[in-house]
Amino acid sequence: MKALTALFCCATLLVVTIPMTAQKNQKIDSLLEVYANQPEGIEKVKTLSTLFTTFLYQDPDLAKKYAEEMLSLSRKINYDRGEALGLYHIGVCFTNSNNVDSARTYYRQSLKLQEKVKDEKTRANALDGLAILAYDQGNYDEALELLDETLAFFKTTPVDSSSLASTHSFRASIYINQGKFNIALKECMAALDIYNKFDDEIRKADALGVLASIESSLNNFENSIKYNKEALEIYEANNDLYYSAQALNDIGNVHYYLKEYREALEHFERSLEHSEEINAKALQATTLGNMGKVYSENNQTDKALTCFTKGLKIVQQLEYRFKECEILNDMGIAYSKDNQPDNAIPLFDKAIAIANEIQSPRNLEISYYQKSLAFAKLNQPVLELDNYKAYTKIHDSILNLEKSKQIEELRTIYDTERKEQQIVLQENEIELLGQQAEISKLQKLLLGGGLGLSLLVIGFGFYGYRQKIKRSQLEREKLDAELAFKKKELTTHALHLAKKNEVLEGLKQKAKALKASEGSGQGYQQLIQTINFDQHDDKNWESFTRYFEQVxxxxxxxxxxxxxxxxxxxxxxxxxxxxxxxxxxxxxxxxxxxxxxxxxxxxxxxxxxxxxxxxxxxxxxxx
CATH class of the missing domain: 1.10.10.10 (Winged helix-like DNA-binding domain superfamily/Winged helix DNA-binding domain)
Incomplete structure (x- = not known):
């Protein structure tokens, strides 16, 4: 029965996919025919832009060729808007090929030209491009500032757009890396809502991938696989090899966390095949590193080291220091697990140097902990203890950092909700001021026109009476809105107070457990005392009492x-x-x-x- 079901699913997929692919090929053939027969001009520039978008993730080299031709033609015919867009397209090509400096140069040239042509949408896209570069280098605050500029543009547009959804999706990715999963979830759902309205499948798949990452971070692995598979189905139907490879890699990662190593390896191998086909170097390195971890868990050390070595060579060429540090740690763990601690320790030392350079406490924590285990295998207790102490110090700092992040996330959510509530009040006040201005204008007209025409006065009097009723209604609505705002503010403050104490209590219990298990009391005791102080902070109660008395x-x-x-x-x-x-x-x-x-x-x-x-x-x- 199971075999029959699988066969039916495959048959259904073939029936659906073949017409879709045929339709897409017909569209491409039609575009190419238009391109071949078009005279040089603005319309041909637009066709080249469409061809660039069509081939970007199928044949990146061909897409870049169309972008360069688009730029050249736009300059030839003095079409500034096309030139700005062409510069942006080439920037995207360099971003995807990991050429950061060239990508940044083209995005900035595009932005400079947009000051002249006032093409706000392309400007927003170029800002997004710069934000991606900042994100890739770990500059999350800079990326969010650039995206805030993008959102400011979209607020002036009358309707939601696919680009707005992309911005929300990107912000979600940044918040995931900052550990602010609740904010990330809110941004991601906003993106999905827009994509569903516009029926934008590819972008919807992008948002599903981000949603899968959030679920994985929250250890909801089944949901993560489900969302990633939905995204993968869309990418494969559109022959999008780059993001198909990314989705396959993400699915493999979840199987790895679940210790389902056979399934993990199958997905990693498919991901590597796609990334090699389109020469996506960074993705190749990531997948090779993940495959190495699977082989290491299966005690296939030689295969693991082969994968790690290939991945390490790529990231060193790309100067991806974070990934280099990660692979060095994984290689060291593989050697140590294979009872080769002498080979592991130099790798951990290299990882420590890079982690200090790029300020990566997570990698530093792993390096020192694994190095202490390696010295334990060599029966060198003094060096084992020294490295374990270094690990404990970093681990304590990470605990404090996590606490700060969680409290900061609560503060961000609270501030956002307050702003949204204040906007509602401001809108009511604006409408009320408008009504007052209209009545004032009516009174001036009555005085200017004289009071002799009684019929006119009665008519205006009746109109004024209606306006007065309407104004009273608006004033009541304003008071109701203010009361609702204060009630919501009070409830929000109370719930955030509850959540904050819940977070602090969880951290305190974790610190107590670590203190008991590791025997290093001083640092943990200081953390516990800090949490106790925060939990009994009367300033929070003063704010709560103030809000409560207003309601x-x-x-x-x-x-x-x-x-x-x-x-x-x-x-x-x-x-x-x-x-x-x-x-x-x-x-x-x-x-x-x-x-x-x-x-x-x-x-x-x-x-x-x-x-x-x-x-x-x-x-x-x-x-």
């Missing part, structure tokens, strides 16, 4: 009047109940256990003299 005026005063014996902590507890917070959220916000929440409820019931039949929540909500 629930006189609540604290009414409670104190009716129940003067209620303490400050019990008043906080009552405030959270009035907001309909769950027991888990209350526990996280107050930094107590669920059992502690239950005890607090019971104590409060006694203090408020509530019978078993009465509801604590109903009483608090009524105050």
């Amino acid at each position: 629930h005026k006189d609540f604290a005063g009414n409670v104190k009047t009716r129940y003067p014996e209620v303490t400050k902590n019990e008043l906080r507890f009552m405030a959270l109940i009035k907001m309909n917070m769950s027991s888990k959220e209350i526990a996280n916000i107050l930094n107590i256990s669920l059992a502690g929440v239950k005890k607090a409820r019971n104590r409060l019931r006694k203090k408020l003299d509530i019978t078993p039949e009465e509801s604590l929540e109903a009483l608090i909500i009524s105050i």
Whole structure:
């Protein structure tokens, strides 16, 4: 039965794919015929641009040829807009072939020309190109600043566009690398929503790939494979070899994490075949490194080292220092695992030098830890301890960095939500000011025209009365919006307070576990004390109290009047109940256990003299 199902699926795929491929080939043939017969002019420039886009990921050399011809023709006929776009296209070619300096030069030339022609869309694309170069070099903040300029342009367009979605998708990739997965997920879903509206399959596949990366980072491996396979199907249907290779590599990685080494190797081999066909050097190196890790896990050291050596040679030619550091570490691990620690240690030393140079704490952590294990195999306890201490120091700094990243992510989400809420209020205020201006204009007209025409006055009076009703309605809507804004701000602040304490508690427990297992107490104790201080920081409560009183005026005063014996902590507890917070959220916000929440409820019931039949929540909500 299983075999029949597989056969049916294959047959279906053939039926669908052959017509699609035939249609695409017909389109290409038609384009080439138009190109061959067109006279030199703006229309031919546009055809060359379309041909460039068509062949970019199928035949990069041919695509570059069309971009260069497009640039040459645009200059010949003095078509500045075509020249700016041609410069951008050539920049893309150099980006894909990992020629960073040339790519940057062409993007900047394109931007300079766009100041003259005011082609904002091509300008946004060139900014995206520069952002990609910054991203590849690990300059994430610079990349985000460039993308902010791109978004500023798209805000002036009346409708969503595929390019806007690409920008959201790219921002998601950056946030993934910064460890801000919740923000990345929001950006990615925004991109997918736009792609679905425009039915842009290729770009949708790009966003699915980013979504797969997020799921993988969150250890949701099944979802990651599902999204990557959806993306792969689209790329293969469009004969997009570069991104097919990327998707295959990503699927192989997930299988590797799941210790499904046979499936991982199958996908890596297919990825390598595609990347070699289109001469995508960086992708070849990444895939070879991944294949080496699989062979190492299968104790096939010779095959592993062959893959690592090939990958290392490529990244050294490309001067990809981060990837070079990563492969050196993986080679060292393979040697150490094969009981060749003498061969492993020099590789770890090289990796440490590069990691210090490029400021990569993750690679540095791996290098020192693996080097300490290598010295343990050589029975050199002093060197083993020295390297382990270096590892522990870096590991502590990474823990602190992760904590900072998670708190920063919460702050970013909170600030974004506040801005969105403020925009709604501003829109209501603008509409209200417009109505007031219209009524003021009406009053001036009445005074200017004289009051003798009673019919006209009555007519305008009736119109003014209607406008006054409308203004009152708008004022009510503004007040409702302000109250809704304050309620949402209060709830958002409370939930972020809960999430922050949950993050801190998780880090504290992790630090305690590491302290107990590794016996290095001082650094971990300092981290634990810092977290304890943050969890009991009263500044957060001052902000919460301020927001709460704006929404629930006189609540604290009414409670104190009716129940003067209620303490400050019990008043906080009552405030959270009035907001309909769950027991888990209350526990996280107050930094107590669920059992502690239950005890607090019971104590409060006694203090408020509530019978078993009465509801604590109903009483608090009524105050």
